[in-house]
Amino acid sequence: MRLLENPSFSxxxxxxxxxxxxxxxxxxxLLSFMTRGLEQGIDFLGGTEIVLENVGELDALDVREALTQxxxxxxxxxxxxxxxxxxxxxxxxxxDDLRRAILSEFEASFPAVTPQVVQTDVVGPRFAxxxxxxxxxxxxxxxxxxxxxxxxxxxxxxxxxxxxxITHDVIIVLGIFSMFQDLLPFSLQIDQAIIAAFLTIVGYSxxxxxxxxxxxxxxxxxxxxxxxxEVMNRSINSTLSRTVVTSITTLIVTSILLFFGGDVLxxxxxALVLGVIIGTYSSVFVASPVVVELRHWLEDKDTxxxxxxx
Amino acid sequence: xxxxxxxxxxxxxxxxxxxxxxxxxVQSIMxxxxxxxxxxxxxxxxxxxxxxQIQEIRxxxxxxxxxxxxxxxxxxxxxxxxxxxxxxxxQDDTFRDVLQTAADRALEEDRPVVDVFVEEFxxxxxxxxxxxxxxxxxxxxxxxxxxxEVIAYLNSQVEEAVTRAMxxxxxxVDRYGVSEPxxxxxxxxxxxxxxxxxxNPERVRDLLRGTARLEFRLMADPQRLTEAAQDIIDYFxxxxxxxxxATADTAGTNGGAAPDASTDDALADAxxxxxxxxxxxxxxxxxxxxxxxxxxxLAEDGAAAENPFLQLMQPLPYQQQRPVxxxxxxxxxxxxxxxxxxxxxxxxxxSGVELMFGANAIGQTEDGINVYELIAVRDExxxxxxxxxxxxxxxxxxxxxxxxxxxxxxxxxxxxxxLTGANVGEPVAVALDGEIYSYPTVQQRILGGRSEISGLxxxxxxQDIVTVLQSGALPAPLDIVGDRTVGPSLGxxxxxxxxxxxxxxLVLVIxxxxxxxxxxxxxxxxxxxxxxxxxxxxxxxxGATLTLPGIAGIVLTxxxxxxxxxxxxxxxxxEQNTGKTLKASIDAGYDxxxxxxxxxxxxxxxxxxILYSFGVGPIQGFAVTLMAGILSSLFTAIIVTRIIFDxxxxxxxxxxxxx
Numbered sequence: 001m002r003l004l005e006n007p008s009f010s011x012x013x014x015x016x017x018x019x020x021x022x023x024x025x026x027x028x029x030l031l032s033f034m035t036r037g038l039e040q041g042i043d044f045l046g047g048t049e050i051v052l053e054n055v056g057e058l059d060a061l062d063v064r065e066a067l068t069q070x071x072x073x074x075x076x077x078x079x080x081x082x083x084x085x086x087x088x089x090x091x092x093x094x095x096d097d098l099r100r101a102i103l104s105e106f107e108a109s110f111p112a113v114t115p116q117v118v119q120t121d122v123v124g125p126r127f128a129x130x131x132x133x134x135x136x137x138x139x140x141x142x143x144x145x146x147x148x149x150x151x152x153x154x155x156x157x158x159x160x161x162x163x164x165x166i167t168h169d170v171i172i173v174l175g176i177f178s179m180f181q182d183l184l185p186f187s188l189q190i191d192q193a194i195i196a197a198f199l200t201i202v203g204y205s206x207x208x209x210x211x212x213x214x215x216x217x218x219x220x221x222x223x224x225x226x227x228x229x230e231v232m233n234r235s236i237n238s239t240l241s242r243t244v245v246t247s248i249t250t251l252i253v254t255s256i257l258l259f260f261g262g263d264v265l266x267x268x269x270x271a272l273v274l275g276v277i278i279g280t281y282s283s284v285f286v287a288s289p290v291v292v293e294l295r296h297w298l299e300d301k302d303t304x305x306x307x308x309x310x
Numbered sequence: 311x312x313x314x315x316x317x318x319x320x321x322x323x324x325x326x327x328x329x330x331x332x333x334x335x336v337q338s339i340m341x342x343x344x345x346x347x348x349x350x351x352x353x354x355x356x357x358x359x360x361x362x363q364i365q366e367i368r369x370x371x372x373x374x375x376x377x378x379x380x381x382x383x384x385x386x387x388x389x390x391x392x393x394x395x396x397x398x399x400x401q402d403d404t405f406r407d408v409l410q411t412a413a414d415r416a417l418e419e420d421r422p423v424v425d426v427f428v429e430e431f432x433x434x435x436x437x438x439x440x441x442x443x444x445x446x447x448x449x450x451x452x453x454x455x456x457x458x459e460v461i462a463y464l465n466s467q468v469e470e471a472v473t474r475a476m477x478x479x480x481x482x483v484d485r486y487g488v489s490e491p492x493x494x495x496x497x498x499x500x501x502x503x504x505x506x507x508x509x510n511p512e513r514v515r516d517l518l519r520g521t522a523r524l525e526f527r528l529m530a531d532p533q534r535l536t537e538a539a540q541d542i543i544d545y546f547x548x549x550x551x552x553x554x555x556a557t558a559d560t561a562g563t564n565g566g567a568a569p570d571a572s573t574d575d576a577l578a579d580a581x582x583x584x585x586x587x588x589x590x591x592x593x594x595x596x597x598x599x600x601x602x603x604x605x606x607x608l609a610e611d612g613a614a615a616e617n618p619f620l621q622l623m624q625p626l627p628y629q630q631q632r633p634v635x636x637x638x639x640x641x642x643x644x645x646x647x648x649x650x651x652x653x654x655x656x657x658x659x660x661s662g663v664e665l666m667f668g669a670n671a672i673g674q675t676e677d678g679i680n681v682y683e684l685i686a687v688r689d690e691x692x693x694x695x696x697x698x699x700x701x702x703x704x705x706x707x708x709x710x711x712x713x714x715x716x717x718x719x720x721x722x723x724x725x726x727x728x729l730t731g732a733n734v735g736e737p738v739a740v741a742l743d744g745e746i747y748s749y750p751t752v753q754q755r756i757l758g759g760r761s762e763i764s765g766l767x768x769x770x771x772x773q774d775i776v777t778v779l780q781s782g783a784l785p786a787p788l789d790i791v792g793d794r795t796v797g798p799s800l801g802x803x804x805x806x807x808x809x810x811x812x813x814x815x816l817v818l819v820i821x822x823x824x825x826x827x828x829x830x831x832x833x834x835x836x837x838x839x840x841x842x843x844x845x846x847x848x849x850x851x852x853g854a855t856l857t858l859p860g861i862a863g864i865v866l867t868x869x870x871x872x873x874x875x876x877x878x879x880x881x882x883x884x885e886q887n888t889g890k891t892l893k894a895s896i897d898a899g900y901d902x903x904x905x906x907x908x909x910x911x912x913x914x915x916x917x918x919x920i921l922y923s924f925g926v927g928p929i930q931g932f933a934v935t936l937m938a939g940i941l942s943s944l945f946t947a948i949i950v951t952r953i954i955f956d957x958x959x960x961x962x963x964x965x966x967x968x969x
Contacts, residue, residue: 002969003826006887051800053797095793096511119794119795120511120794121794122792122793124387124791127387138923141920142916145920146917192929199917199920204870206910207913210913214905214910217905245826245876246873249822252815253811253815253818253819254866254869256811256815257811257815257865257866261808262807262858264800264804264858268859
């Protein structure tokens with residue numbers, strides 16, 4: 001079987017379309033950050049999360065109403081799996097106290113169900129601060145190391161192209177998390193696992209980008225006289241079948257994780273699925289065009305300077 | 311084939327190594343299967359017979375993380391400011407102020423408390439001599455010590471405190487009896503405790519952070535307590551009244567001066583009112599009958615509904631040798647404490663008295679809500695837990711209730727004898743970690759330094775107190791800053807979900823590769839399966855545990871591992887299209903795709919390293935599998951598949967199809 005045998009799409013000549021799509025998505029994402037914000041998990045906010053099983057068909061809103069008084073503040077209540085509920089509260093109380101308060105309230109308000117606590121998660125405010133710091137450091141650290149490596153192995157223009165593509169991917173995936181946070185049947189809160197997913201997306205997107213760049217490096221030596229944009233376009237085309245095949249296999253496994261990986265991993269695998277799609281797109285429509293753009297810009301500057309010197 | 315000898319040897323070596331590391335895991339799986347087939351009795355016998363062998367297998371096998379097995383992952387943090395406070399031989403206001411500021415700043419800036427503390431001190435007074443506050447003959451820190459020496463001393467003390475706290479935590483965990491606990495240090499003041507398969511997380515939490523601060527204290531005068539309670543009731547009544555009149559806009563004097571005036575009134579009334587209350591309680595037929603069934607003697611006028619004090623607690627009438635301030639139902643305990651901490655209320659309390667809750671409920675309301683006693687003790691500690699040399703669980707010979715028997719050292723015994731001798735007929739409170747367990751009345755002077763803690767709920771509680779007392783007091787309190795507890799049922803569901811995902815992912819990717827690349831696809835699939843074995847082997851070899859994010863990492867690796875082969879195969883197809891022979895195409899394909907494969911994987915590997923160094927717990931599991939996956943997929947995709955192709959093309963002269 002062959003997909004995309006000897007393709008010759010005009011990616012670089014039509015790069016403006018890519019800019020339009022990416023630009024729109026980024027603007028939408030930024031707007032969503034400002035208006036809807038991001039839903040942070042207790043990893044970064046601090047608080048207590050308690051997962052109950054065996055609650056049957058209770059309505060999350062009713063549970064929230066019932067628990068507001070005993071917990072001294074409105075908790076967040078979400079469905080978890082098929083017969084579970086996830087209760088998140090910022091109340092700064094001992095987890096054993098909270099658990100008892102919740103269970104006795106269930107006994108009083110919903111005597112028909114016998115909930116069991118299957119998971120509790122407590123993150124103190126100080127610990128949350130540290131986790132937040134760790135997350136920021138790891139994302140920035142990853143971006144920096146990647147930029148340095150690409151710069152050493154290729155040249156600085158490629159470093160910037162790769163960085164642009166990665167930043168593009170992370171902003172858009174975060175934007176989608178922000179836009180869809182209450183609209184999907186599973187939680188899209190940003191926690192440590194999501195940060196790990198983002199770094200994996202970064203790694204994946206980079207993988208794609210590097211393959212194209214590597215081909216460009218090779219072709220630039222082979223076709224020295226051809227215009228730069230044309231060489232880049234040819235590089236994208238000759239690696240296109242590989243790009244698509246790897247995307248397919250990776251999409252297969254990430255989709256499987258999304259559907260069969262269980263409730264705990266749902267947000268995580270959703271980020272991965274989005275990341276694979278957007279990462280593949282960005283290596284073709286963002287990373288390489290940015291390199292071409294930088295090249296043109298520098299050439300323009302040179303040609304403008306030359307007559308002045310002469 | 312000659313030049314492939316080294317590659318083949320390398321492959322055999324790695325596969326053998328992974329097999330060696332994975333062998334115990336396979337054994338463990340088989341063992342578990344055999345055990346689950348046996349009856350209960352057979353299993354116990356078998357486990358006893360082969361105890362060491364089973365232990366060994368389980369230790370060597372690839373372990374499951376807490377999120378899969380169920381268990382607790384607790385992060386403890388030692389309170390360094392408290393430790394500094396304890397180390398200081400004299401504290402003045404400046405010291406306390408600096409310590410408080412330093413504690414807050416250290417949190418904000420994420421720096422060691424000692425550094426910030428010294429910096430803060432020096433910024434206030436550049437010539438400050440820390441030896442004014444910290445001296446220790448044994449550590450050679452004297453009045454003349456330089457600041458740098460004192461700093462070194464403080465740092466070593468913090469270091470020692472964390473080490474000692476870890477030992478104590480380990481000691482307690484071992485006594486509790488958890489199989490394969492892991493206790494590790496994290497950063498400069500945190501301890502991470504992992505306890506698989508814990509069935510009673512609440513008990514473990516108490517055990518971990520129990521400072522075992524045992525105190526014997528004298529108690530408040532019940533008469534003064536009742537008076538104070540009346541004063542507080544009056545105070546709040548006057549306040550609500552003032553609030554009412556203020557809105558009704560009556561006399562300006564009443565509205566404007568309400569809070570002060572009402573306090574004065576309450577104090578002025580105190581004598582008269584308290585006489586009434588004692589009279590009221592005397593008229594009650596039997597005050598000891600059931601404290602909960604009594605009508606509220608202090609609030610007969612029906613004002614209770616509006617008085618915030620009476621809403622939260624029920625004051626008790628005067629009773630000899632019963633220094634109980636009030637009864638409080640469980641949901642109100644923290645609110646009651648908050649109310650009592652208000653300055654105005656504090657002023658009305660007798661001086662030198664502190665309120666503590668009883669450790670266990672004294673009964674329940676009609677709705678089944680637990681009721682606790684709020685007990686008043688003097689604020690000086692007469693005798694502390696350091697004096698305890700031994701503790702054991704005993705059973706009361708009459709009631710058969712569990713209690714803790716303690717033996718004191720000679721100093722403690724002397725103090726104890728003096729204390730009990732001077733207070734015959736008076737109650738003495740036994741407080742542990744800020745809760746009062748019992749307050750027995752002293753019958754006679756106690757010689758020999760023996761004492762006991764009674765009023766315990768269960769044998770288990772007595773055992774835990776003994777554990778905490780025997781393991782020694784923590785150098786400074788430990789806070790639980792993070793706590794992740796997963797029940798075994800959720801863990802099982804996660805394992806099932808993980809297993810399904812791995813299998814489904816594997817089958818689909820294998821089918822796709824065969825469809826797309828034909829013969830070459832089969833070769834890539836062999837590499838993929840080998841890849842899985844290698845990843846598991848690497849994890850087992852490094853003693854890593856398999857977590858849910860780790861499984862996700864493996865699933866992801868299955869998808870991405872074929873990438874290197876996809877790159878190579880596509881390149882070979884391209885080379886074939888230019889008219890090269892099969893063998894030349896394979897050579898060129900492998901050579902020319904190598905740089906892309908290396909560059910792409912090295913960058914992703916860096917991401918894994920960064921994830922590992924900044925991530926915590928499960929995220930590190932994910933990072934480890936990601937890195938292991940990259941290494942093994944590089945090896946299988948570049949070296950193993952090449953060996954197979956060389957064999958097929960050179961030896962068997964096969965026309966290998968690349969689809």
